[in-house]
Amino acid sequence: MHFAAQAQVPLVVEVLLAAGAAVDTSGRHVKRPLLRAVFCSQGEGATIRLCWRPVPTLTETTAMA
16 A cells, blocks of 8 residues: 555555555554655645545544444
8 A cells, every 4th residue: 555655556546445455554664655645646636535534533433333
């Protein structure tokens, strides 16, 4: 996921997400895929949008239970 986000390859990010890859894992240098996507975006936002997963609020979490 980290390399796909850094390389700005939205199709690979989509495939990895569909396969259950986590976007909130950190790599060796504690850069999450979202941060890699942002820093390497060069104005393109497709990969950023795919890696962006809002954290559920407490209300949303308790409503799902």
